[in-house]
Amino acid sequence: MEHVAIIGGGFSGALQAINLLRHQGPRATLIERRTETARGVAYSAAHPDHLLNVRAGNMSALPQDPGHFERWLERRHPELAGSFAPRLVYGDYLAELLEEARTAAPERLNILQGEAIDVMPDGEGWRIALADGTIIAADAVILAPGNLPPHIPGGIDADALPPGAFAPEPWSSDVAKGLRADDAVLVIGSGLTMVDIALLLDARGFEGKIVALSRRGLSPRAHAAVEPSTRDMRPPTEAVGLLRDVRARSCEVGWRSAVDELRPYTEGLWAAADLTERRRFLRHLRAWWDVHRHRIAPKVADKIAAMRDAGRLEIVAGKLTDVTGREKGARIRYRPRGQDAITTLDVRRIINASGPQGDLLRTTEPLLCRLLERGLIRPDPLRIGIDVTQQSETIGADGEAHPTLLALGPMTRGTFWEIVAVPDIRRQTWAVARKLSNAHWVGGEGL
Template sequence: MTTEHVVIIGGGFSGALQAINLLRHQGPRATLIERRGAAGRGVAYSAAHPDHLLNVRAGNMSALPQDPDHFSRWLERHHPTLVGGFAPRLIYGDYLGELLVEARAAAPDRLTVVEGDAVDLAPNGEAWRVALADGSRIDADAVVLAPGNLPPHIPPSIDPAILPADVFIAEPWGSDLAEGLTDRDEVLVIGSGLTMVDIALLLDARGFRGRIVALSRRGLSPRAHAAVTPSTLDMRPPAEAMALLRHMRARSAEVGWRAAVDEIRPYTEGLWMAASLEERRRFLRHVRAWWDVHRHRIAPQVAGRIAAMQADGRLDIIAGKLSAARAALSGAEVRFRRRGAEAQETRTVRRIINATGPQGDLLRSSEPLLQRLIARGAIRPDPLHLGIDVTPQSEVIDAQGVAQPTLLAVGPMTRGTFWEIVAVPDIRRQTWAVARKLSNAHWVGGEGL
């Protein structure tokens, strides 16, 4: 069947870039559905604060894989002082929004953006029918799911129902985290990764001068970028988790840990795909936390601010596990056990902010569309429950294990298949490949416009 119309559900970075790439490949007509109304930005680039910077230098942040300097040239025109550095995420959102506007202007008859909430998706003969919350329907020959990152799970030790409404923040984006706080208050952040860094910067920028305690199982936080002399490998790194860890330690001693991490980036997707299910589990259990803080680094100026907050006693990162939280007169009384300790500690905090990172388990998602697709058997969780199960071609696998060429998924929810699919360089390659597939460009080797 010829693909004449593609519906893309989700207008964040992944969905918007999918639409742009379809146009650049002279592909089928596309309809982009975005519930928030600001297509092209998503949470990462719309709910940020001006102090929130990209975690990758501008030179590596082009949205177009065939034009690696595209974002740098855009910065030269609009924000020349930021070229070569770490641009604010809000500015990157402007860049993505402009890309989408330009794509629509160049082909107004081939791209429609719909502000709405897709709540159901069902087969319609050989095609698909998308149902929106307002009762409208959109038919399509193919559908691309681009849900972005799902909200974090609520830690099992927290029952929001027994805590005052302004004490527990289940999802940090879209809330004024500093509202109602005084400099005498203490804030507990569950998690110590990139989201924690954003929260600390935001509270600091809002004028909060109280204490922030970040609690995570290992107490690891993202490392900083630094100047690196690029290096390359003479042979493919080992796929077995512990052998890879030994390899990384040896290479770190030779070329430095940053270069050692960077040099295996071209191999990580292939290593993940080649690894057995048990090897992937072993990696997630023993290596993931260490990989994340070394792989997903922060800008040096951000690292400097975090270090200054720690030196001032305003930020404390603790390795430990939260065991309970209950309402108290001035917030919540929390109990936790430090890593390696037997005794529990108790303290009173004014606010608890959930920064455990995006969830991926479809079976725990409250998204109506995903719930209905699971119930219908149109999608299934990947074996590790990191997201939606897809083939290496991004085709969604149904409950019977059958790949569906006209139902695809892109972005972070496909990490179970690709693993490295949360950053711009990875998603731009994926959406480019899916656009070629839907445009039949993969049969003729076309590279688009």
């Protein structure tokens, strides 16, 4: 294998390119439609107040060098070492890693700005078509689409709302633009993206009311210093049994430790669970898992708590029933959880923070739509991403895996589940790089 094309230059794609070079693998072309590579949405659209959700000590991009990011911080931003660093700073770290890789081997890494709109089989290899008409030949293709934009929630007809009343993507524009102190904002969702939006609105000087609406009204918990703990036995696979087990462990070691000690088992538990158990987990436990597993920095938690105490942020459990346009904004009707009566709320803007989409059958991304049409990829059985093997090989409509058409990152959550955070994606990209570089046959650990 001589040439690998990587489509998507965010964290997953950029790290894949870096790892191919570190393993002395085939040359790579990294294709990114944005003007910046390595940062993606998470590390480029952030505000300085947006912090990483993981301490610096566990944010190394290199699995064989756990302290890499922390040493980089000590050199570049010593005041941040050992803390929850700003996401913009982490974007700088990734961009520098990628540039170092390209500078060290310019003949082996080409970074190309453009939009891939099609991938076509070509003998034993592939041809990638770009929007500008360029065709690129490659022996293998790696899809790294990152998180796809959220679906528009049911009950919202965006075309029926006045301009500026609905922000379909939380990162697509300045969501604070034009807001006044007496305005109210509705955020659909109460997870990590809602936290980011609340911090952003506050940093932009918005003094009005923010209402976050989600089905259960759950919000991310805060990190805290805990003593590491390990389990004596493997946790149950069945969802109800796992819940009972974690509750029992929480009484013994605290809920943070009880959740953290599942990390070595999570991927195996997901792989061992049948489709019924996975669906049960997604329907009944996912929201609880998300807020306890994906925590926020203490500083961020304190800020959110202060906004709630001041009445500037309200988190509501309920279901959106309908939305109608007003002269300036929208009228929201929702049913609070556990109640029959409908609550009405007038807002200047609705911000969609309902979470990234994963259903390929609903996506409008041109490349993914074309790959679906060609039968080269298919949705996973839960329709939360791209169906892949344990080796990250995409599975086509015929059920056959493609060893040279692979996918990385959050869109492979149907197979791996825990594949949204840096520690998980860095292992995945490392394993794929070893395979494509034939390092897995000789036990090489890269450079």
